[in-house]
Amino acid sequence: MAYLKTLARQQGWHDDLKHPTEESQMTRITVTVDDVSYTDEVEPRTLLVHYLREQLGKTGTVVGCDTSNCGACTVHLDGVSVKSCNVLAVQADGSTVTTIEGLATDGRLHPVQEAFHECHALQCGYCTPGMIMQSIDLLRDNPDPTEQEIREGLEGNLCRCTGYHNIVKAVQYAAAGGAK
Amino acid sequence: MIPAQFDYVAPESVEDALAALAAAGDEAKVLAGGQSLLPVLRMRLNAPEVVVDLGRIPELREISDDGEAIVIGSMATHSAVVASDLVREHAALLARTVAEVADPQVRHRGTVGGALVHADPAGDVGAAALALDAEFTIVGPGGSTRTVAGADFFVDLFETAVGEGELLTRIRIPKHTGWGAHYEKFVRVAHQWSIVAVAATVRVEGGTIAEARVGLTNMGSTPLRARSVEEALVGRPATEDAVRAAAASAADGTNPPSDLNGDSDYRKHLATVLTRRAVLAAAQG
């Protein structure tokens, strides 16, 4: 905040903040989310995470901060992890999104979901959707990571409950092929 | 929080983007990767009337080789730059620096051009671009094109040579093939902006430093070149003592900020230590 306020002061932004008084344009977007195609009208200012949660009811993806530090809102956009609070819904037009709700297939958990359960890698569970989505991305890039590579790969995701210990273990467990 | 309302355009060519910017005048904001802009809009620290999204212009994402240099489109994402064999081979310093930007999710969306034009003094990319003698291609109203050298590109805090109605389209980096490189970033926690960082790249011949380039992050209102260090390194052996002596002047003439993460004098001290470490690591390859 201090940083952003400094930024605003230096830019003189606060002075010219306009007061919105009318409805803005709506933009039509088509997005495939968890294998279902949706076409919707959205305000351009709508964040992807709000579109997912409020218009599509994909409440598995959550918002944890307003500065893109916490990573709780991580989803896959066209196959790579992004923070969905830091993407406009209109930017996702024509794209494919996978959320935590789209991972399990035919009632079977994704191996990383399974690993988080087996290793007790979650407590309150609020960071968990983002943590799992980022862990999957990390393992896609690097199927056999060292502990340090796992830790650095998760540096964009905050957890307040687990101390990260068991999250790291869960990623190792998933990388090793789970219970095999 | 939710940004204030704005209109949105997503042009599919540079020409159309310039036209959109011209039409909106000073009420427009360019959206590149959005990783710095969107938090600012969400905090309502800025409220543009129009957001011009460059995300639908494929040509701006290209990374190519023009013989003497590699040319990076301004909309190339950080992760594309890190993964690019061209960049890794000919501008290793850029690849290593960009790999340290923020976190993986941000690197998937954030763009090198967006980071450079945002010109946050604590941002990482500028120091490497400056150290590598990058040239910046800026297009303006009507398609006018100019090329700006690094020293002229960074003007002040959050201010570059890219003016109103203009776009940064390409970053041209002369090949530094075979140079060792290292980015030494100092933070308290991993997801923080750099408190101080040093981008160093050196060409070592037979244990002697033949050429050296050193860029500093967050040691002033813009990225800086530590030219006195560069000069002092040339012809010296790549040893701890020699590099230590050369690095001692890293903070000379700098004016770093004082904030929660460190006072100015501490940053100056850090710059000398980090410069030594960065150069030594670069010299190792």
Next chain:
Amino acid sequence: MTVTDERPATKEVGSRRTRKEDQRLITGRTRWTDNIQLPGMLHLAMVRSPFAHAKVLSVDTAAAKGAPGVMGVFTGADLAETQGANINAWPITADQVTPTHLPVVVDHVACAGEIVAVVAARSAAAARDAAELVDVDYEELPAVLDMKEALTDAVLAHPDLGTNKSAFWTLDSAEAGTGADVDEAIAKAREDGIVIEREYRQQRLIPAFMEPRSTVVDPTGEQIVIWSATQVPHILRFCIAATTGIPESKIRVIAPDVGGGFGGKLQTTPEEFATLAVARKLGKPVKYTETRSESLLSGHHGRDQWQRLTLSAEKDGTVTGFKVELLADLGAYVAIVGGGVPVLGAWMFNSIYKFPAYRFTVQTILTNKPWVDAYRGAGRPEATFGIERMMDELAAEVGVDPLAIREKNWITHEEFPFTTVAGMTYDSGNYEAATARATELFDYDGMRAEQRRRRESGDPVQLGIGVSTFTEMCGLAPSRILGQLNYGAGGWEHASIRMLATGKVEVITGTSPHGQGHETAWSQIVADRLGIPFEDVEVLHGDTQIAPRGLDTYGSRSLVVGGEAVVRAADKVIEKAKPVAAHLLEADVADIEFTDGTFGVRGTDKGIGIADLALAAFAAHNWPDGLEPSLDAEATFDPDNFSFPHGTHLCAMEVDTETGATRMRKYVCVDDVGVIVNPLIVEGQVHGGLVQGIAQALWEGAEFDDNGTLVTGSFVDYTLPTAADTISFVTDHTTSPSTTNTLGTKGVGEAGTIASTPAVVNAIVDALRPRGIHDVEMPCTPERVWRAIRSAGADSAGAAPSAAQPHFDESEGDVQ
């Protein structure tokens, strides 16, 4: 006394059950409060004061009322009749000065972030847009931000109160008859012993639970339904009824899935009350969800003390007295537990040691900063930090190993139960055993050898070893003791068990988990107790209509108090079932035995399962005369004493003397939390607790500028650690069963946080001590460490100050 455990063997208790809760949490089938959408629901945005101290001269809401989608804009004056108040439930003295705390201020702002107006609109975006249009005219007043300055009363946080001093509270062993006079002990030590005097800062922290707080209020039915991201649904319901006049029976509070709390959600908040007031005004369902920046600013903060500590000892290191003088910044208001948080430290500064004389005083202070209340550990981390830092200082002065000075002074395992100089009776523990195991796992001698090597070679990266042998009091709490302390509620907990006709069992608990895994642990307990499958147990909680009695989850109380209530309810089910089994088996009730879920007749092979009895109760066709056709039972448990977990934590820190950067090399802890119901969950609690405590030592701190603006107001600046900043830990346990509950459990939720902070700081100081450095203020940032090294270097020509000399500056503001 040697405690031997004669509990029967168990199948579930003690097993590493993976959690029942996980399935919904890992697949996104969650019910966070912010997920709730109701027909016609409105959304709120808060207009908050940017000033730390101001008069509100006027609030112009006209433009906001005219904005698109806006259904109402309310000021404090608009809500004054109905909004209730945020109360302090623990006045620590009879004459405590307690400012009135209104959810939406009417004319006086006492800290930045206070709510001045509330906008209700059809979307969250429209509400935020309109909030920007509310024009508030403030008259800025001088703000008092520093607690030592506040002591002078030169600038008042609340001018109408005439003072910033809220309360002064004392525990004195000589007065209480639990020990000798501490001033005499110190005076004697000044003659012929050692006196260590230090002043430590407990910086202000922010709980920073991951789920921002959210409240939904639906006023449309017969009962007002309130969903909230809270640790304390029952306490919230009580406070609403007590301050708004709404009959308690007309209020239903639900804590659905709640994303962490750490004390930060045990508050009853202005936002909850404001949301309720607006919903009632408009007669519509209303939702308010805070942003992270709002959360960091307006949720309560934690810690924030100055500790002035005087330890007296004989020359061999035997402690003779300990005097603790605290200043505690409460912020602008006395929060629900408020001044009670530092008071909880009163029984813990003496920790595991046999101190003959002790005095604890705390002056609580009002300032124009956000309010302060419980944060993980609440009072005990501050105390543990103070004493564990002092024991290291004493060891250095005597010239012995920090473990040796502790062993010289600690309570030995033969001495339990032990009544301390603070008057608390510890029921069980074995500090020797935990320490022996920890030093073995840590390779203590090997690490000391490496430390010597680095010192001798002048390595720029030095190694320090930090020790923290802690105990704490948790399981809040015996109601009788709470009553003596003037606490506004009891400390009992409730459980009930419903035996369903199909053989399933519902366990209703008054605890309100938000990550702790009660659904799993309570299932394990009941499965063992009733001899039924773990899978057949469903645990229900967090809804005052389903779990009507409860005192919620905080203070590591859920298992030791709430878990015991579950045990007792289950035992009542068995006792109710025995005469029924006797009736159906045509046997004498005295011959009925209950084993592994079956009621048998002694000496025969006749038997009937508990599920069959539940079905028999459902039909009630054949039931003994005079008995009610039900096996359901409930129990309320009020403990006789706290529980006293303890442990030995060892930490190795590398200190880069060139930059001041620190890096954790190794962390070993051996905790004794009594009997463990689920080792997997306990380890998780320890890991998470450790990192929160380590984060206090290294990374976190709420910082304000001269205007009282929180400059660490987002996650950019309030620097929580990531996976890349932390390491994997080595954890183990010893077991000294608690004697205060059937299962022998002790609390574990706060242990890691309480113990780890001093271990880390002790390690950093240990690395630097040869340079004459004996403290680094928290958080131990690289810059602070570097400056300590640099100034020590500059001072090294001068003589090191003698620890026998007092070095408090007597001219500075007195701690009364």
